[in-house]
Amino acid sequence: MNMAGKTVLITGSTDGVGRYVATQLAMSGANVLIHGRDTARAETLSDEIKRAGGRAPAFYQADLSSLASVRKFADTVLADHGRLEVFVSNAGIGSQNGGPGRQTSADGYELRFAVNYLAGFLLAYRLLPLLKASAPSRIVNVASLGQHPIDFDDVMITKNYGGSRAYAQSKLSQIMFTVDLAEELRGSGVTVNSLHPATYMNTTMVRAGGITPMSTVEQGGAAILHLVTGDDMVGKSGLFFNGLNEAKPNPQASDAAARRRLRALSLELTGLPAT
Numbered sequence: 065m066n067m068a069g070k071t072v073l074i075t076g077s078t079d080g081v082g083r084y085v086a087t088q089l090a091m092s093g094a095n096v097l098i099h100g101r102d103t104a105r106a107e108t109l110s111d112e113i114k115r116a117g118g119r120a121p122a123f124y125q126a127d128l129s130s131l132a133s134v135r136k137f138a139d140t141v142l143a144d145h146g147r148l149e150v151f152v153s154n155a156g157i158g159s160q161n162g163g164p165g166r167q168t169s170a171d172g173y174e175l176r177f178a179v180n181y182l183a184g185f186l187l188a189y190r191l192l193p194l195l196k197a198s199a200p201s202r203i204v205n206v207a208s209l210g211q212h213p214i215d216f217d218d219v220m221i222t223k224n225y226g227g228s229r230a231y232a233q234s235k236l237s238q239i240m241f242t243v244d245l246a247e248e249l250r251g252s253g254v255t256v257n258s259l260h261p262a263t264y265m266n267t268t269m270v271r272a273g274g275i276t277p278m279s280t281v282e283q284g285g286a287a288i289l290h291l292v293t294g295d296d297m298v299g300k301s302g303l304f305f306n307g308l309n310e311a312k313p314n315p316q317a318s319d320a321a322a323r324r325r326l327r328a329l330s331l332e333l334t335g336l337p338a339t
């Protein structure tokens with residue numbers, strides 16, 4: 065897909081693989097909307113892109129651990145832009161950011177579920193009217209091979225908390241949402257796919273986990289860019305990719321009843337109307 069003039073929102077693009085993807089898309093002439101929490105990091109990125117000859121990105125500051133902040137973020141994007149061809153839900157926290165203990169969001173939800181999954185769920189729904197009006201358009205959910213089934217009796221992991229489980233539950237939730245949303249969007253011209261970009265890229269979350277990096281943001285970025293721009297992805301939706309290859313996620317993603325349950329819970333937790 066020729067990205068020149070296309071409007072692309074990438075959450076979590078002030079750092080890590082999102083930063084790389086935002087830079088590449090800005091260099092290809094896209095109107096890139098970057099997002100993060102830190103204005104100084106955003107300014108540094110914007111300067112780098114401009115110096116390299118890319119189109120200056122617009123920055124949106126929003127803390128995704130607060131649903132009020134997510135709503136405001138979506139409303140600002142909708143007010144500022146008449147088109148949105150791509151939404152990459154990439155922002156996330158790893159299994160160990162902020163320490164090994166259980167943390168909660170501003171709304172009282174388990175933090176990884178809230179930031180990695182619920183925020184992207186709410187953003188996608190708030191941005192859908194614009195994505196539909198801009199079709200053909202694409203949603204890309206940056207998930208992971210780290211996937212743990214949801215225990216619907218304890219979604220907020222109040223018992224036996226572990227950072228890896230919390231991270232992996234949030235990532236499978238993104239994948240289940242992708243399958244569910246793809247069905248809902250069939251025929252709309254909006255496709256949605258998810259992926260594991262690469263294993264242990266050299267990024268802040270991997271370093272925070274004390275893990276020795278095994279791959280680069282360029283490798284993971286290429287996998288994300290494939291879903292964003294690949295001509296072979298035209299019309300493909302509801303799929304999960306491991307890097308550049310289609311792959312099978314955890315079996316819970318194929319469980320329609322579990323997806324319905326997750327959807328109902330997510331609508332309730334985010335205050336969206338039940339459908």
Ligand SMILES: NC(=O)c1ccc[n+]([C@@H]2O[C@H](COP(=O)([O-])OP(=O)(O)OC[C@H]3O[C@@H](n4cnc5c(N)ncnc54)[C@H](OP(=O)(O)O)[C@@H]3O)[C@@H](O)[C@H]2O)c1
Binds near residue numbers: 099102105154269
């Ligand atoms: N690294 C890997 O090997 C790997 C493997 C599989 C999947 N992934 C996935 O790839 C995505 C990007 O990861 P990464 O490794 O590039 O991570 P990273 O370098 O740690 O960057 C994370 C990004 O998310 C933003 N973010 C984190 N918490 C936020 C919050 N509460 N509100 C708003 N923004 C927030 C950060 O913004 P600030 O700049 O404000 O901190 C940053 O821009 C994640 O979804 C991750 O799960 C990564």
